[in-house]
Amino acid sequence: GLFARVCREILKGKVEFEEMYVDAAAANLVRDPTRFDVIVTTNVYGDIxxxxxxxIAGSLGLAPSANIGDEKSMFEPVHGAAFDIAGRGIVNPTAFLLSISMMLYQLYEKSKNVAYMSAHKSLENAISEVYKRGIKLTQDVGGNAKSSEFIDEIYKYIQ
Known part of the structure; x- marks a missing residue:
């Protein structure tokens, strides 16, 4: 109750929000993922x-994440360490690379240094181009490329 009560107090009058139990949120994510913009929840439910x-988007390997604070921020893939496939050269590095892109954008927002914005756009555009072309994709998204082959393909499109 404390978490929900504090969220209500902080958000009231500032943003539109809807409360729901985690099982309903899970069902609604499957039914209509566009219904959600931001989900605020505790760590365990957030992880699930x-x-x-x-x-729903296609793979755990596609989801970047960021915890952005006033002074410090942390950027990482949603999937964690993926111990079950470690060392096999088949992990999809997209979430890691998109997390870096988000970090570059945040650095731009803080500093207004256009080099960060350029790097952010270049990385995102390169990733997008590889997916559009469907070349050298990893197994989790229907390809058969190794991680290093996928990264080499992205590198070709970095500006």
Whole structure:
């Protein structure tokens, strides 16, 4: 109750929000993922819902994340360490690379240094181009490329 009560107090009058139980949120994510913009929840429920949402998008390997604070921020893939496929060269690095892109954008927002914005756009555009072309994709998204082959393909489109 404390978490929900504090969220209500902080958000009231500032943003439109809807409360729902985690099982309803999970069902609604599957039914209509566009219904959600931001989900505020505790860590355990957030971990479950973010894994579900990334699978709806196609793979855990596609989902970046950011915890952005006033002074410090942290950027990382949603999927964590993926110990089950570690060392096999088949992990999809997209979430990691998109997390870096988000970090570059945040650095731009803080500093207004256009080099950060250029790097952010270049990385996102390169990733997008590889997916559009469907070349050298990893197994989790229907390809058969190794991680290093996928990264080499992205590198070709970095400006």
């Amino acid at each position: 819902l973010s894994d579900e949402a990334s699978q």
